[in-house]
Amino acid sequence: MARMPxxxxxxxxxxxxxxxxxxxxxxxxxxxxxxxxxxxNDRAAATVGLETLTDAEWVAYFGRFEPLPGQPGPVAMRYHGHQFRTYNPDLGDGRGFLAAQVRADDGRLLDLGTKGSGTTPWSRGGDGRLTLKGGVREVLAAEMLEALGVPTSRAFSLIETGEELQRGDEPSPTRSAVLVRLSYSHVRFGTFQRAAYIGRPDMIEALVEHARSLYHRDVTAGDTPGFLRAVVEASARLAARWVAAGFVHGVLNTDNLNVTGESFDYGPWRFLPHYEPGFTAAYFDQFGLYAFARQPEAVFWALTQLGGALKTVADAEPLTDALNGFGPAYIRELRTAFAARLGVVSLGEAADQRLLDTTLALLRQGGEALRWEPLFHDWFGGFASSARALGGPRGKLYQGEAFDAFRLALFEHEPDRPERLEHPVFAAAGPEEMLIDEVEAIWAAIDDGDDWRPFHDKVARVRRAGEAWRLSGG
Structure with missing residues (x-):
């Protein structure tokens, strides 16, 4: 047994x-x-007092899963969920568990949850394992989203486990790993759905009070519609931040959305190369249910399922009112998110809406030539970046009616902390991106030659970009 200092x-x-x-x-x-x-992830570990662990202690706790001090041991959480809008009562933690909960330095409660830690009663015939490639991809997704200011779980630990796994959707055998993520909650919409399905309103009431008291403390005890309203607001913010980041989660089932409005469980994710509303991340999403532009719709649909479960313990009308707040909250959060991504001060509804509309119009007109992330890199800081943007490698793309409207809307807004433009990141010709070709190249270096340098270099560059944007965790 390891002894933690x-x-x-x-x-x-x-x-x-x-x-x-x-x-x-x-x-x-x-x-x-x-x-x-x-x-x-020592940066994340420092927020919960675990950065002092030696590597041997780290492996003991996050590879062999000896219980951390004061923790009772792992529990596989029970939940149901809609998967691509088909209800599945045979879910639950099938290859992961909740390993521990700790208070962070900001006072909030955090979960240490696993992926690939072995079989559980909910494995449904699966091997309970995670491919090393899947673990690498999850680290990269979480790091990029954190840098871009998206509420996200953080990849805490990745340990290769030495098993050869057989998978039908990638070359096999393939290497195995166990991942630990740090996030505010693993209480899913599907956790409430399960309680409703088995006819246990007492469990729903206990879950509401548990989640309210820990994660939405501004809500009064016993106010179930108020709790739903808080989850709706948090989920609207998450969906808006995904869109502003050009991110496609890929699998927005009700077991992949939680009560804190925090993104987690990164499987077939993608970042947009360029503006494409129908862009999908999962090859099996044949009808584009979770396509880029449909993500807000998917989140709202999932929220209505949560509302349906809560209807067993609260009146329908106030729950419906809470759900109806999603649309206005999403638009408000989207305006705020786009202003933040462009590094300008929000001016209010009308001006921020013009900025949002003209930014999307310019990206739409630019097509494949104008990639998503480079636009935000070029024009970060608004008019303060005019010379840099127009004199840069994409300068010729910035012309025409759509650009004129964008520039006018952008120039209405003052730069927000223009000193950020002094960061060396903005002297580069292009931004830090996380497109699939680079992700595959990073994996190929690991798979072919066990070369982890491109992976660690990428994490370092993404963190440096997040430092420049100063949006991490925002």
Whole structure:
């Protein structure tokens, strides 16, 4: 058993476990043949008092899953969910578990959850494992989203486990890993759906109070519509930030959306190369249900399923009123998100709407020639970046009626902290992107020659970009 050195900042508080056995199952992690530490997020660990762990201690806690001090041991959470709008009552943590809960340095409660840690009662015949490629991709997605200011789980640890996995959708055998993510909650919409499905309003009431008291403390105890309203607001903010980041989650099932409005569980994700409303991330999303521009619709649909579960313990009318707040909240958050991405001060509804509309119009006109991320790189800071943008490699793309309207809307807005433009990131010809070709190249270096330098270099560059934008965690 590893012994963790004294760390006053480490504050265990396993609150989900207080709910009892109806909500999860005690499990054990798989015994892996190897534990090769590939990534440890010391920046995230410092927020919960775990950055002082040695590598050996880290592997003991996040590879072999010896319980951290003050933690009762892993629990596989129970939940149901709609998968591509088909209800599935046979879900639950099938290859992961909640390993621990801790207080962060900002006072908020955080989960340490796993992916690829072995079989559970909810594995449904699966092997409970994660491919190393899947783990690498999750780290890259979480790092990029954090840098771009999207509310996201953080990839905390990635350990290669030495097993050869068979997968039908990629070359096999392939390498295996176990991932740990740090996030504010793993209480999903589907957690409430399960309680409604099995006819347990008492469990729904307990879940509402649990989530309200921990994550939405401004809501009065017993105010279920108020709780839903808080989740709606948080989810609208998340959807708006995804769109502003040009991000496509890929699988917006109700078991992949949680009560804190925090993005997590990155499978077939993509970032947009250029503006394309119908762009999808998952090859199996044949009808574009979770396409880029349909993500707000998907989130709202999932919220209505949460509302349906809550209807067993609250009146329908105030719940409907709470749901109806999603559209206005989403538009408001989208305006704010686009102003932030362009590094300008929000001016209010009318001016910010003009900026949003003209930015999308310019991206639409630019087609494949004008990629999503370079536009925000070129014009970050608004008019303060005019010479840089027009004199840069994409300067010739900035002309015509759509550009004139964009420039007029942009120039209405003052630069927000223009000193950020002094960061060396903005002296580069192009931005830091996370497009699929580069992600595949990073994986190829690992797969072919066990070369992790491109991976670690990419993480460092993304963090540097986030420092320049100063949007991380915002």
């Amino acid at each position: 004294a760390a006053p900042a480490y504050r265990p508080e396993p609150r989900f476990f207080d709910l009892g056995a109806d909500y999860g199952d005690a499990v054990e992690a798989a015994a892996f043949p190897e534990n090769r530490l590939r990534f440890r």
